[in-house]
Amino acid sequence: MSGFDPPQDPGTPQEISRRTFLANATVVLGGLVGLGVAIPVIASTVPTKELLTGSKQWYPLDENEFKQLEASTDKPIKIFFQHKVADGYITSTNPEYVWGIKLAPGEESKLRSSRPDLFAAKDGEVPYPVVNMGFVMFSPICPHLGCHYNWDDTAGKFVCPCHGSVYTKLGEHIGGPAPRGLDPLPFREASGVAEITWIDFRSIIPARIIVSYS
Amino acid sequence: MVESVLSWVEERTGMVSLVKGLLDEDVPGGTSYWYVFGSATLIVLIIQIVTGILLTFYYAPSAATAWESTRFIYDKVILGKYLIGVHYWGASVMIILVTLHLLQVLVWGAYKRPRELQWFIGVIMFICTLVLGLTGYLLPWDLNAYFASQVSINIAGSAPIAGPFVQQFLQDGPTMGTLTINRFFGLHVWLTPIVLLLLVGAHLFIFRHNGPAGPTEEEAAKRRIGKFFPTQLFMDTVISVLAFVAIVILAIVLPPELLPKAQPSLSQFQPYPAWYFMPLFGILRMTPPELDVVATIVLPTIFVLVLLFLPWIDRNPDRSWRRRPWLLTISALVVIVVIATGLYGQASVSQGQAANAQLVKQIQSGQVPGVGAPAGAAAPSGATQVAAAVGNGAAIFSQNCASCHGAQGQGTPGVFPPLAGNAVVSGGAGKVIGIVKNGLSGKIVVKSQRYNGQMPSWKATLSPAQIAAVITYIRSSWGNHASKVSEAQVKSAK
Numbered sequence: 001m002s003g004f005d006p007p008q009d010p011g012t013p014q015e016i017s018r019r020t021f022l023a024n025a026t027v028v029l030g031g032l033v034g035l036g037v038a039i040p041v042i043a044s045t046v047p048t049k050e051l052l053t054g055s056k057q058w059y060p061l062d063e064n065e066f067k068q069l070e071a072s073t074d075k076p077i078k079i080f081f082q083h084k085v086a087d088g089y090i091t092s093t094n095p096e097y098v099w100g101i102k103l104a105p106g107e108e109s110k111l112r113s114s115r116p117d118l119f120a121a122k123d124g125e126v127p128y129p130v131v132n133m134g135f136v137m138f139s140p141i142c143p144h145l146g147c148h149y150n151w152d153d154t155a156g157k158f159v160c161p162c163h164g165s166v167y168t169k170l171g172e173h174i175g176g177p178a179p180r181g182l183d184p185l186p187f188r189e190a191s192g193v194a195e196i197t198w199i200d201f202r203s204i205i206p207a208r209i210i211v212s213y214s
Numbered sequence: 215m216v217e218s219v220l221s222w223v224e225e226r227t228g229m230v231s232l233v234k235g236l237l238d239e240d241v242p243g244g245t246s247y248w249y250v251f252g253s254a255t256l257i258v259l260i261i262q263i264v265t266g267i268l269l270t271f272y273y274a275p276s277a278a279t280a281w282e283s284t285r286f287i288y289d290k291v292i293l294g295k296y297l298i299g300v301h302y303w304g305a306s307v308m309i310i311l312v313t314l315h316l317l318q319v320l321v322w323g324a325y326k327r328p329r330e331l332q333w334f335i336g337v338i339m340f341i342c343t344l345v346l347g348l349t350g351y352l353l354p355w356d357l358n359a360y361f362a363s364q365v366s367i368n369i370a371g372s373a374p375i376a377g378p379f380v381q382q383f384l385q386d387g388p389t390m391g392t393l394t395i396n397r398f399f400g401l402h403v404w405l406t407p408i409v410l411l412l413l414v415g416a417h418l419f420i421f422r423h424n425g426p427a428g429p430t431e432e433e434a435a436k437r438r439i440g441k442f443f444p445t446q447l448f449m450d451t452v453i454s455v456l457a458f459v460a461i462v463i464l465a466i467v468l469p470p471e472l473l474p475k476a477q478p479s480l481s482q483f484q485p486y487p488a489w490y491f492m493p494l495f496g497i498l499r500m501t502p503p504e505l506d507v508v509a510t511i512v513l514p515t516i517f518v519l520v521l522l523f524l525p526w527i528d529r530n531p532d533r534s535w536r537r538r539p540w541l542l543t544i545s546a547l548v549v550i551v552v553i554a555t556g557l558y559g560q561a562s563v564s565q566g567q568a569a570n571a572q573l574v575k576q577i578q579s580g581q582v583p584g585v586g587a588p589a590g591a592a593a594p595s596g597a598t599q600v601a602a603a604v605g606n607g608a609a610i611f612s613q614n615c616a617s618c619h620g621a622q623g624q625g626t627p628g629v630f631p632p633l634a635g636n637a638v639v640s641g642g643a644g645k646v647i648g649i650v651k652n653g654l655s656g657k658i659v660v661k662s663q664r665y666n667g668q669m670p671s672w673k674a675t676l677s678p679a680q681i682a683a684v685i686t687y688i689r690s691s692w693g694n695h696a697s698k699v700s701e702a703q704v705k706s707a708k
Binding site: 045046047051052053054087088089090146147152155157159161162163164165166175176177200211212 | 276478667670
C-alpha cells in the first residue's frame with residue numbers, strides 16, 4: 001500500500017491535513033461499525049407488543065356448556081377450556097375456566113347502575129361490551145391477589161378462600177380486602193358458536209388495567 | 215534450569231521482565247495489613263468467576279428449567295451444593311471486602327487528587343458487585359427469588375421517568391417469567407462481569423500509574439519504603455486465604471437453602487432481600503407508604519452520587535485523618551445508620567421468615583391452606599371447605615384467617631395485626647365477635663405497632679357455630695388465655 005506511505009516530511013501542511021483526514025475517517029468508520037452493532041442490539045431488547053399484550057385467542061364453548069349457561073339464571077356456571085399460555089418461548093396448555101352468568105330479567109339494568117365502571121368509556125377501561133346476548137363472563141381470578149375464588153351456593157355469593165373477599169353474583173364487591181369488583185371478560189358469537197377469551201388484569205389496585213390477552 | 219527457561223521465554227516474549235516489573239513496586243510508608251482489601255476482593259472475584267462458570271455447566275435459564283436445574287445441582291452434581299454455597303457466600307464476602315476497601319480508601323483520603331478517577335471507577339465496580347448480587351438472587355427461581363425480585367423490579371419501575379422503561383427492560387413481558395430469567399441470566403453472567411473485569415483492568419492500570427497512596431507524605435517520610443514483592447504480596451495472600459477459608463466454612467456450615475419453586479399465586483409468602491440490601495429494606499420499612507419513592511429511589515441515588523463524586527465534593531487536599539474530622543464523623547455516622555437500618559430490616563423480616571418456614575413445610579407436605587389453586591386446577595368450593603371445618607376452630611383458622619394473621623397468629627407487619635398477645639383478642643368477647651362478624655378496616659394500633667389492613671365481614675361465610683369455634687381457638691392459642699365463646703353469644707351479638 002505504497003499510496004498510504006507518507007510522501008513528504010510529517011511537518012508539511014499537506015501531510016498534516018492527510019493525517020487529520022485519516023484519523024477522522026477512522027473515527028467515522030469505526031463509529032459506523034459501532035452504531036451498526038449497537039442499534040440492532042439495543043432495539044432487540046425492547047419487548048415486542050405481542051409479548052407485552054399477548055395474542056388474543058378465542059375459545060369456543062361446546063354445545064352442552066352453552067345450553068347449561070342458557071338455562072342457569074339463578075347461579076353462575078364454570079365454563080372450562082384449554083387455556084393456551086405463552087411464557088416467552090415456552091408455551092403450555094392448562095385446563096382453566098371462566099364464570100358465566102345468564103342475566104335474569106332486570107339484572108342488566110341493575111348491573112349498569114351498581115357497576116357503572118364496566119360501562120363507562122372513561123380511558124377505555126373496559127374496551128369491549130360486558131353484556132353480550134344477555135350473558136356476562138367473569139375472570140375466575142380474584143382482583144385482590146390473584147387466587148381463584150369460589151361460588152358459595154348456600155350464601156349465593158362468590159367467596160375468595162385466600163383473604164375472604166366476597167362478591168355478589170353480578171361481581172359487586174361487598175366484603176373483604178379486594179379493591180374492585182370482579183373483572184368481566186369478552187364474550188362473542190362467531191359463525192354460530194359462542195366464544196370466550198382470556199385477559200389478565202392487574203391485581204390489588206382499584207383501576208381495572210389489562211396486563212395481557214391470551 | 216529454571217533460570218535458563220525464563221531467559222529463553224524472556225528473549226522471545228519480554229513477559230518475564232514485565233511480570234518482574236509489576237511485582238517490583240515500592241510501597242511508600244511500608245507494607246501494611248491495611249492495604250490488603252483490594253487484592254483480597256480480586257481473589258474472591260476470581261473464585262466467583264470460576265464457581266459461576268461451573269454452575270453454568272448445569273444451570274438452564276427458563277421458567278421450566280431454572281429451579282429444576284438448580285435442584286439438580288443440589289441433589290445430583292458431585293459437590294454441587296457445596297459449590298453453590300461457595301458462590302453464594304463468595305458474594306457476601308466480596309461485598310464485605312469491597313466495603314472495607316472503600317472505607318480504608320476513605321479514611322486514608324486516597325481518593326484525592328490525582329486518584330479521583332480511580333475512586334470513581336471503584337465506586338462503579340462497587341455498584342457492579344451489588345448488581346451481580348441482585349441479578350443472581352433471581353436465578354434459582356424459588357419462592358424467595360421470585361417474590362424478592364418482583365419487589366426489586368417494582369421498585370425500579372416506580373422510579374420517575376426512566377422507571378417504566380427499566381421495568382420493561384428487566385421483565386421483558388407483562389409479568390415476570392421465562393424471559394425475565396433470561397434477561398437476569400445475561401446481566402448476571404455476561405454483561406456485568408465483563409464490565410466489572412474491564413473496570414478492574416482500568417482500576418489497576420490507574421493504580422500503577424499513580425502508585426499506591428500510602429500514608430500522607432509527611433508520615434511516609436518518617437518510615438522506610440516497603441516492597442510489594444514479596445512482603446505486601448504475602449500479606450495480601452494471608453488475608454485472601456482467610457477470606458477463602460471463611461467462604462468454605464460458611465458454605466459447609468450454612469449452605470443456602472433452595473425453597474420450593476416460584477409460584478406466583480402464593481401471595482402470602484413474605485420475601486426478604488439478601489443481607490447486604492437489608493439497610494434499604496429497613497429504610498423502606500421505616501418510611502410511611504407515601505414516601506416509598508424517597509426510601510427506594512431518592513436516598514439510594516443521593517448516596518451513590520455522593521460516593522461517586524466524593525473527590526469533587528471534598529476539595530480539602532489534606533489527606534491526614536486528623537485534619538478531616540468532619541468528613542470522618544459524617545462517614546462514621548453513615549456507617550452506623552447503614553448498620554442500624556440493616557438490623558432493623560433484619561428484625562422486621564424475622565417474623566415473616568417464621569411464617570415462610572411454616573408455609574414451606576405445608577407446601578412440602580402437600581397441603582397449602584388458603585392458597586388459590588394454580589391456574590387450571592379446580593379450587594375446592596367454598597362450601598365444602600367451610601363444611602369440613604365446622605366445629606374445629608384450628609381448621610377454620612388455618613383455612614380462613616392464617617393467610618393474613620399468620621399460622622401462629624403473628625400477623626403481617628403493617629397490614630394485619632397479630633392475634634397472639636393481642637389485648638383486644640383476649641379482652642371482652644363481644645368486641646371480638648363484632649370484629650369477626652362485621653369486619654374491621656382502617657388504621658389500628660396493636661402492641662404499639664400500626665396496622666392498616668381490611669378485615670372482611672365473616673357472617674356471610676361462616677356460621678355462628680364456626681365463628682364461635684374460631685374465636686374460642688384464637689382466645690386460647692399462642693399464649694392467649696381468655697374465656698370460651700358460645701354459638702349463642704355469636705348469634706345474639708350484632
